[in-house]
């Protein structure tokens with residue numbers, strides 16, 4: 677579903693990671709590991725097509741990926757329901773009750789999102805994944821602000837409602853999701869000066 681080949685990605689005009697390659701098939705998820713600053717966010721953004729790669733290629737069918745950053749992307753002035761309706765409309769999808777149930781936000785449907793706690797907001801942000809229904813999820817620290825119960829909700833959604841239905845995922849996370857997923861340590865792919873050949877300034881700061 678997603679193949680990354682010999683990818684060099686840049687941040688602030690300098691190569692950060694070089695030679696990254698992996699394949700994720702239907703029903704599989706890969707966890708990206710590595711210390712702060714190694715380039716997990718940069719890699720996910722590059723795979724998502726939000727910034728160009730310096731070298732290498734990303735192979736995925738058009739319109740199959742959904743990228744979720746560690747920011748929630750929640751519109752504070754809208755209710756919880758309106759937030760998810762908005763995303764459903766943008767992606768030409770439908771909003772069904774399951775999206776609320778997966779992340780235990782059914783009781784919060786009519787709350788103004790700006791009044792939610794950090795963890796509730798995070799769950800609303802994650803519920804977008806159930807709404808956009810893209811087969812390949814690219815998730816950057818999806819469990820930030822979540823308590824243990826909510827981490828389990830997310831893990832259950834991922835395993836039972838995404839991977840089990842033939843979806844795939846690449847996840848940057850520092851925590852154990854309890855799903856026994858394969859991991860890719862990015863440390864050996866740290867770029868050197870030599871990988872900067874052809875790098876230039878770009879807009880992502």
Ligand SMILES: Nc1ncnc2c1ncn2[C@@H]1O[C@H](COP(=O)(O)OP(=O)(O)OP(=O)(O)O)[C@@H](O)[C@H]1O
Nearest residue numbers: 687688692711712713714715716717718719880881
């Ligand atoms: N505007 C910038 N100019 C130059 N370097 C930058 C800029 N923004 C980020 N970087 C550097 O790019 C590298 C990769 O950052 P990135 O956010 O991708 O790492 P990460 O692995 O996701 O980190 P974390 O685990 O802390 O979230 C870091 O060393 C960071 O300091």
